[in-house]
Amino acid sequence: MNRGKWFDLLSDNWMLLATLLMSILPLSVGFGLLIESMPLLRQYHLRHLVSSSAWSPAEGKFGMISFITGTLWVTGLSLCMAAPVSLLVSIYITQYAKPWLMRTIHLVMDILAGIPSVVYGVWGVLVIVPWISQKLAPALGYSSSGYCVLSGGIVLAVMSIPYILHLQIEIFRTIPIELKEISLSLGATYWETIKYVLLKQARRGIIASVGLGISKALGETIAVLMVVGNVPQIPENMFQAGYPLPALIANNYGEMMSIPHYLSALMFAGLILFLIICLFNSISHWIIHKMHQT
C-alpha cells in the first residue's frame, strides 16, 4: 500500500474511534457515578436515602430529601419567571419586532449565554441578595438574609432565558407562513392569529424548550451556590435558605475523603442529578423529534 492509503486508513479509524468514544461517554458518566456510589447503596436502603432529611456525614446519616427539595424550589422558581418571559419575548421578536430589535436581542442572548456562571453569582450577591433582604422580604412581611431559594431562582432565570428563548425562536420560525396567512385572510387580528394558530402549533415545542430549560437550570452550580444560602433544610417559603444538589457536591469536595461513605454520598447526589437531567432531556428531545416529523 502507498502512503495515501495508510493515511486514509488512519483517518477513517481515528474518526470511528472518536465517534465511539463520544457515544459511550454518557453511559460511562452514569456508570462511573453508579460505581462510586455503590458502597453507600449497599449500606443503606435506597428509599431511606431519598426520603430521610437527616444529614450528618460524620454520624453516618445521609438523607437527601432536603437537597432534592432545595433543587426543586430553585428550579421551579426560576422556571416560573423564565418561561413566561421568554415566551412573550419570542412571540414579540418573531412576529412584531423590527429587524434592529431582533439583531439586538440576538446579540444580547449570545453574550448572556456566554457569561460564566460565577459572574452571574457575583451579580446575584451584589444586586439580588441585598434587594431581597432589604426591600422585597420586608415588604411581604418576611425576614430574610437574602441568601435564599428566591435569589437562586432569579439568578437562574436570567441564566436560562437565553437558552429557552433561542429554542422558542427556532420553533416559531419553523411554523409555515401559510398557516398565518390563512388565519389573517379569514379576518382574524394578528394577535388572534398568534393566540389560536401559532401557539397551538408551537405548543409541544414550547413545552420541550421549557424542559430543556429545566435541565439547564437544574445543573447550574456556582451561581446558585453563591446566593442560595446552603443550609441543609427543607425550605418552607421562598425566603428561606436551601441547599440544591449541585451545591452539595461542589461545597464538600474538600473533606469528602476523610469521612467514610461521604464520597459515595456525593457521587450518589451526582447520580440523582444525572438521572433527572437525562430524563428531562430525553422527553424534550423526543417531543422536538416528533414535531419535526409531523
Place this chain on the structure above:
Amino acid sequence: MKNIPHSSRSRRKSILEEKIMKCIMAIATYSIILVFIYMILVISREGIPALSWEMISEIPGGGFYFGKEGGILNAIIGSVYLSVGGTFLSLLISIPVALYLNIHLLHYNRITAGIRYLLDILWGIPSILYGAFGFVLMIVFHLQASLLAGIITLALMITPIIIRAFDEALQGIPEGMLEACYAMGLTRRQIAFQVFIRQAMPGLITATLVGFGRAIGDAASVLFTTGYTDYIPKNLYDPTASLPLAIFFQLSSPIPEVRERAYAAAFILTIIILMISLLIRLCTSRLSKYQI
C-alpha cells in the same frame, strides 16, 4: 376558528386586547436588554475601582488572602493553560466526530439521529457532573489534582458543545457535494480534510471560540480536578489556579479588600468573554463570504 368574533364591538375588544398584549411583550423584550446592560454596569462599577496593574501582573504575595500585596496572575495564566489545553484536546475528538457524522454516516439517518441524541444528552449534562466524573477518572487512573486532569475534564465538557456547533456548519454544506467529490475520485480522507473542513471553516472557528469561552468561564468542572495554588504551574502534573475559582474563593472571604479583588477579577473575566463574543460575531460575518 369559531372563537374569532364578527361583530364590530367584539372586534374593537380584540384590537384592544392585541394592543395590551403587545405592550406587555414589548416590556418583556426591553427588560431583557435592560437587565443585560444593568449587569454589565454593576460588574464594571464594582470591578474597575479595585482593578490595578498589580492585580494582573503579580502572583499572590504572603498576605494576599488578608488583603495585602499580590495579584491574580496565577489564576489568569492557569485559566489560559487550562482552556487552551482543553480546547486543543477537544478539537482532536470533535473534528473527526463531526466529519464522520457528515461524510461516512451521511445516508445512515437512524445511526446519525442516535449519535446526535447521545451528543445532546452530553451537551445537557451540567459541568459539575463532568467534574465529578473527572474525579472518578482520577481515582481510577491514580492521578493527582493537576493541570492535566483539569484539561481532560474541560475537554470532555466542551467537546459536545464544539461538535454540535461544527456539525451544524457541516450540515449547511449543499447536498450533492459529497457525490460530486466521490465522482472526482477523491477518497473520504481527502473529502473530509480538503473539501468539507475548508467549506465549514468559519463554523469550525466559531465552534472553537464558543468552546474556548465556555472552558475559560467554567468553575464547577475544574473544582475537583485541578486543585488550587498560588503559583504558576510549571508542568502538566502541577496543581493549577483558575480565574472563576479565584473569584469564587475571594468572594467568600470576610475581608472587604479581598472581596473587592473578586469583583475586579469578575470584571476581567467578563471583558474576556465579551471579547470572545465579539470575535465570534466577526468570524461569522467576515469568513462566511468565502463559502460556495
